[in-house]
Amino acid sequence: xxxxxxxxxxxxxxxxxxxxxxxxxxxxxxxxxxxxxxxxxxxxxxxxxxxxxxxxxxxxxxxxxxxxxxxxxxxxxxxxxxxxxxxxxxxxxxxxxxxxxxxxxxxxxxxxxxxxxxxxxxxxxxxxxxxxxxxxxxxxxxxxxxxxxxxxxxxxxxxxxxxxxxxxxxxxxxxxxxxxxxxxxxxxxxxxxxxxxxxxxxxxxxxxxxxxxxxxxxxxxxxxxxxxxxxxxxxxxxxxxxxxxxxxxxxxxxxxxxxxxxxxxxxxxxxxxxxxxxxxxxxxxxxxxxxxxxxxxxxxxxxxxxxxxxxxxxxxxxxxxxxxxxxxxxxxxxxxxxxxxxxxxxxxxxxxxxxxxxxxxxxxxxxxxxxxxxxxxxxx
Amino acid sequence: xxxxxxxxxxxxxxxxxxxxxxxxxxxxxxxxxxxxxxxxxxxxxxxxxxxxxxxxxxxxxxxxxxxxxxxxxxxxxxxxxxxxxxxxxxxxxxxxxxxxxxxxxxxxxxxxxxxxxxxxxxxxxxxxxxxxxxxxxxxxxxxxxxxxxxxxxxxxxxxxxxxxxxxxxxxxxxxxxxxxxxxxxxxxxxxxxxxxxxxxxxxxxxxxxxxxxxxxxxxxxxxxxxxxxxxxxxxxxxxxxxxxxxxxxxxxxxxxxxxxxxxxxxxxxxxxxxxxxxxxxxxxxxxxxxxxxxxxxxxxxxxxxxxxxxxxxxxxxxxxxxxxxxxxxxxxxxxxxxxxxxxxxxxxxxxxxxxxxxxxxxxxxxxxxxxxxxxxxxxx
Numbered sequence: 001x002x003x004x005x006x007x008x009x010x011x012x013x014x015x016x017x018x019x020x021x022x023x024x025x026x027x028x029x030x031x032x033x034x035x036x037x038x039x040x041x042x043x044x045x046x047x048x049x050x051x052x053x054x055x056x057x058x059x060x061x062x063x064x065x066x067x068x069x070x071x072x073x074x075x076x077x078x079x080x081x082x083x084x085x086x087x088x089x090x091x092x093x094x095x096x097x098x099x100x101x102x103x104x105x106x107x108x109x110x111x112x113x114x115x116x117x118x119x120x121x122x123x124x125x126x127x128x129x130x131x132x133x134x135x136x137x138x139x140x141x142x143x144x145x146x147x148x149x150x151x152x153x154x155x156x157x158x159x160x161x162x163x164x165x166x167x168x169x170x171x172x173x174x175x176x177x178x179x180x181x182x183x184x185x186x187x188x189x190x191x192x193x194x195x196x197x198x199x200x201x202x203x204x205x206x207x208x209x210x211x212x213x214x215x216x217x218x219x220x221x222x223x224x225x226x227x228x229x230x231x232x233x234x235x236x237x238x239x240x241x242x243x244x245x246x247x248x249x250x251x252x253x254x255x256x257x258x259x260x261x262x263x264x265x266x267x268x269x270x271x272x273x274x275x276x277x278x279x280x281x282x283x284x285x286x287x288x289x290x291x292x293x294x295x296x297x298x299x300x301x302x303x304x305x306x307x308x309x310x311x312x313x314x315x316x317x318x319x320x321x322x323x324x325x326x327x328x329x330x331x332x333x334x335x336x337x338x339x340x341x342x343x344x345x346x347x348x349x350x351x352x353x354x355x356x357x358x359x360x361x362x363x364x365x366x367x368x369x370x371x372x373x374x375x376x377x378x379x380x
Numbered sequence: 381x382x383x384x385x386x387x388x389x390x391x392x393x394x395x396x397x398x399x400x401x402x403x404x405x406x407x408x409x410x411x412x413x414x415x416x417x418x419x420x421x422x423x424x425x426x427x428x429x430x431x432x433x434x435x436x437x438x439x440x441x442x443x444x445x446x447x448x449x450x451x452x453x454x455x456x457x458x459x460x461x462x463x464x465x466x467x468x469x470x471x472x473x474x475x476x477x478x479x480x481x482x483x484x485x486x487x488x489x490x491x492x493x494x495x496x497x498x499x500x501x502x503x504x505x506x507x508x509x510x511x512x513x514x515x516x517x518x519x520x521x522x523x524x525x526x527x528x529x530x531x532x533x534x535x536x537x538x539x540x541x542x543x544x545x546x547x548x549x550x551x552x553x554x555x556x557x558x559x560x561x562x563x564x565x566x567x568x569x570x571x572x573x574x575x576x577x578x579x580x581x582x583x584x585x586x587x588x589x590x591x592x593x594x595x596x597x598x599x600x601x602x603x604x605x606x607x608x609x610x611x612x613x614x615x616x617x618x619x620x621x622x623x624x625x626x627x628x629x630x631x632x633x634x635x636x637x638x639x640x641x642x643x644x645x646x647x648x649x650x651x652x653x654x655x656x657x658x659x660x661x662x663x664x665x666x667x668x669x670x671x672x673x674x675x676x677x678x679x680x681x682x683x684x685x686x687x688x689x690x691x692x693x694x695x696x697x698x699x700x701x702x703x704x705x706x707x708x709x710x711x712x713x714x715x716x717x718x719x720x721x722x723x724x725x726x727x728x729x730x731x732x733x734x735x736x737x738x739x740x741x742x743x744x745x746x747x748x749x750x751x752x753x754x755x756x757x758x759x760x
Contacts, residue, residue, distance in 0.1 A: 005385065005545075078618030104602065109496065113616035115489045115562050115634050116528040117607035121737030125604030136656045137648070141600040142739075143534045144526040148496040154523045157547070158538055164545035165385075167537070167595045181620035182495050215547045220521040222484065224505030227497035235615075236493035238458030240561035244624065254495050268517070276516050357501030359522075 007211025008163040011202040012372045014090035015337035016082060017324055018073040018196050019378030024058035027070075027192055031056060034185040056188045062322075066298025070195030070325025071378070072180040078112035080119050082198025082330075083176040084126040085376065090172075090200040091127065093374045098129040103141035103168040107155035107175045107329045110182060111144060118144045123174065141168055148230065149294050149355020150220070151175065151329040152199075153363050156351070157218045159203045160363075164215065166205075173201040175329040182232070184250030189258055193296065195325025199333035212365040219277035221360040226264060230256045230356035261355075262300050269354050270307030277350075277362040285313040288364075289347040292318045294354055295331040304352075316342055337373040345370060387591025388543040391582040392752045394470035395717035396462055397704055398453040398576050399758030404438035407450075407572055411436060414565040436568045442702075446678025450575030450705030451758070452560040458492035460499050462578025462710075463556040464506040465756065470580040471507065473754045478509040483521035483548040487535035487555045487709045490562060491524060498524045503554065521548055528610065529674050529735020530600070531555065531709040532579075533743050536731070537598045539583045540743075544595065546585075553581040555709040562612070564630030569638055573676065575705025579713035592745040599657035601740040606644060610636045610736035641735075642680050649734050650687030657730075657742040665693040668744075669727040672698045674734055675711040696722055717753040725750060 022030075035054035038046065061067055073082065083106065091098060106120040113119075120142035124131075130138050141162065147154040152175035162168040176198035183191050234242035235252040242252040278284060285308055293301050298319065305317055318339040320331065327334060332351050336343065347367045354360040402410075415434035418426065441447055453462065463486065471478060486500040500522035504511075510518050521542065527534040532555035542548040556578035563571050614622035615632040622632040658664060665688055673681050678699065685697055698719040700711065707714060712731050716723065727747045734740040 076618065078616060110617035112618045114612040116610045116612065116736030118527050118737050118739060120527065121602040121739050122604040122607050124602040131603055137601055137652050139599055140602045142602050146524040147498050147500065161541040161545045161547050165541045165595055167541050167598065178617040181617040215545055218547065219519055221517055222501040222504040222520045222522050223511055224502040227502050230496045232494040232496065236458060237490040237558040237561040238456065238492045272517050356496030357498050359498060359501050
C-alpha cells in the first residue's frame with residue numbers, strides 16, 4: 001500500500017422500498033383506531049389536548065408535511081432486510097462482484113438487533129462477500145454508523161476519509177432504516193411522517209484528479225443542547241427497562257417537538273450552516289446545479305430552499321416527491337436514485353442532512369463519471 | 381486546508397468506572413434471587429437444564445472467566461454519563477480546551493437513547509464544546525459507531541482515517557458502554573461477565589514522520605455467518621416489540637453461545653487473523669512490546685496469548701486484571717489506562733478487538749510521544 005492520496009467516486013446507487021403502501025388516509029385511520037383502543041383501555045375520556053394527538057387527515061399531511069404516502073416492511077423484516085435488497089440489486093445491476101468490496105459502512109438509526117450482531121457483519125454474509133483469500137482471512141473493514149437524520153452524509157464523509165487516506169478501495173455504503181419500528185401510534189407527530197427504505201451506494205477509489213469531493217467539501221455540526229427535540233424517552237441505556245405503562249404510552253418510541261425543530265432548523269440550515277459549508281469549500285449558492293436534502297418534511301425543506309434562492313441558488317432540488325416519507329438514513333440516496341435523468345456528468349451537487357441531536361452533515365461534490373441508479377419496490 | 385497527509389498520535393487516555401462494585405459472589409446471589417422469582421412466577425419447577433443457567437460461584441467465574449469483580453452504574457445513568465465522566469477528566473488533566481476538538485467519535489453498543497439523540501451530539505453539550513466561532517457555526521464532525529466487541533479499535537481506525545486524510549485535527553474518541561443494561565439475569569452466560577465503564581482518548585494530528593500508525597497497520601474482519609453466537613433476540617428493528625413474556629424471559633437482552641465463541645475465536649485470533657494483520661503491516665510477533673486485547677474472558681485471552689507465544693511473541697500483555705468485567709467498547713483503553721508504567725516511548729503495541737458479529741479489528745502502532753493516562757473510580 002502506498003501513501004498516495006486517492007479520490008472517491010460514486011459508482012452507483014440503489015434504493016429499495018418495501019411492499020406495503022400506506023396512504024395518508026390509512027395512517028389517519030390507524031391513529032383513529034389507536035384512539036379508540038386508548039379510550040377503551042384507559043380511565044375515561046381523553047382531554048381535548050390528548051385527543052388532538054390522534055387527529056390527522058390526508059389534507060393536513062399534504063399541506064403541512066408534503067407527504068402523500070410511505071411504505072412499510074412486513075413484520076419480521078428489519079433494517080438488514082431492506083439493506084440486503086438494495087445491496088443485491090446494486091451489485092447485480094452494476095455487475096460488481098462481492099469480492100471487490102473491502103469495507104461495509106452501515107448507516108442506520110434502527111439496528112436490526114440491539115447491542116449485537118452488527119448489521120455490517122450480517123450484510124457480509126447476506127452478500128456472500130468472501131471471508132478467505134487462499135489460506136488467509138480476507139480483510140474487510142466496517143462499522144455500524146448512526147447520527148440521527150444526518151446519518152447518511154456523516155457515513156459518506158467517513159467513507160471518503162477511508163478512501164482518501166488509502167485505507168479502503170471499494171466501500172459498500174448503506175443507508176437504511178425501518179422507521180416503522182419507531183412509530184408511536186398515539187402521536188401523529190412522527191406517525192404521519194416516517195417510512196421504511198434501504199439504499200446501497202458503491203464508493204470507489206479513483207485517481208486524485210478524478211475526485212468527486214475534497215476534504216474541505218464536507219461540513220458537520222453537533223448541538224446537543226437541543227437533544228430533547230427529537231428523543232426516545234425509554235429503552236436506551238439510560239432507561240433500559242420501559243415499564244408496561246411506558247410501553248403502552250409509546251414512550252419507547254420516537255417523539256418530536258415539531259414546531260421547535262422547524263423554528264430551529266429552517267433559519268440555521270437556510271442561513272449560517274449552509275453559508276459555512278459553502279465558504280469552507282470556496283463555493284457559492286450559484287455553483288450548485290443540484291441539491292438533495294434530508295426529506296423529513298417537504299414544507300420545512302421548501303422554506304429552506306426559499307432562503308437559499310434569495311442568496312443565489314438557482315439549481316434543481318432532487319427529492320422523493322413525498323411518496324416515501326422520512327426514511328431517515330435512506331432519504332438522500334433514495335432521492336438521488338429516483339431522479340436518474342438529472343444526475344449529469346459535470347453537475348455540482350450539495351447533499352444536506354440535518355435533524356436529531358441536533359446534528360447536521362453536508363457534502364458538496366461534482367459528478368465526474370456516469371452515475372447509474374436503480375430503484376426497486378417490494379412486490380409483497 | 382491542504383492535501384498533505386498527516387500522522388496521528390494519542391495525546392492521552394482516561395477511563396472511568398462507576399461506583400457500584402459487584403463481586404462474583406454478589407452476581408451469583410443476584411442470579412439465585414432471579415431463580416427464586418422465576419419459580420414463584422412460573423408454572424412449577426425448573427428443569428435441571430434451566431436451573432443450571434442460574435448457577436455460578438466466585439470460584440467458577442475466577443477459574444473459567446478470570447474475573448473477580450465488575451462495576452455497575454446507578455439507575456438512571458447511561459452510556460453518556462460514563463463517557464462524560466471520562467472525557468471531562470481527560471480534558472482537565474491534559475489541560476486541553478474543549479474548543480480544540482473538531483470531531484467526536486462515540487464508540488458504544490449501548491446508546492443512551494434509541495434512534496435519537498446521538499450520544500456524540502449530547503457529549504458536545506456536556507463538554508461545552510463551542511457551537512459558534514464569531515458569527516459562523518463552528519464545524520464539529522461526529523458519529524456514533526458500533527461493531528460489537530470490536531467497536532473501539534474500529535472507531536480508532538476511523539479516527540485515523542479522518543486525521544490521515546486531513547479532515548480532522550483533534551478527535552475525542554469515546555469507548556463507553558453501560559453493559560449492565562444488556563444483562564439477562566436469568567442467564568449466567570453474560571451476567572457473570574459484563575461491566576460498565578467509559579473511556580476517552582484524544583487523537584491528534586502530528587507531522588507524518590511522527591505518525592504512531594500507518595494505513596496498513598489496521599486490519600479488520602467481518603463474518604456474519606456466525607451472527608447468532610452473540611445476539612439479542614428481541615428489541616431491534618427485526619423484532620421491535622418484545623412481548624411481556626419475552627421481556628420476562630430476558631429475550632430483549634444479550635445472549636451468547638460461549639462455547640462456540642471460544643471454539644471459533646481462539647484458533648482464529650490466535651492464528652490466521654493475527655498472522656494476516658502482522659503480515660499486512662510487515663511486522664512479526666517478535667516486534668510487539670505490548671499487547672492489549674478485548675477483555676471478554678481472560679482464560680480465552682490466555683489461550684490466544686499461548687498460541688502467540690509459540691510464534692515468537694515475548695512482549696507484555698496489558699489488561700484490566702479481571703477487575704472490571706467485559707466493558708465492551710471500553711476494555712482496551714481501560715486496560716491501557718490501568719498500566720501507565722508500561723506505556724513507554726518507542727514501544728510497539730498491538731490492540732486486538734474481536735467478538736460479536738463475528739467481527740475483529742486490530743491496530744498496530746508505535747508510541748512516539750509520552751502517553752499520559754488517567755483512571756477515576758466513581759465515588760457514589
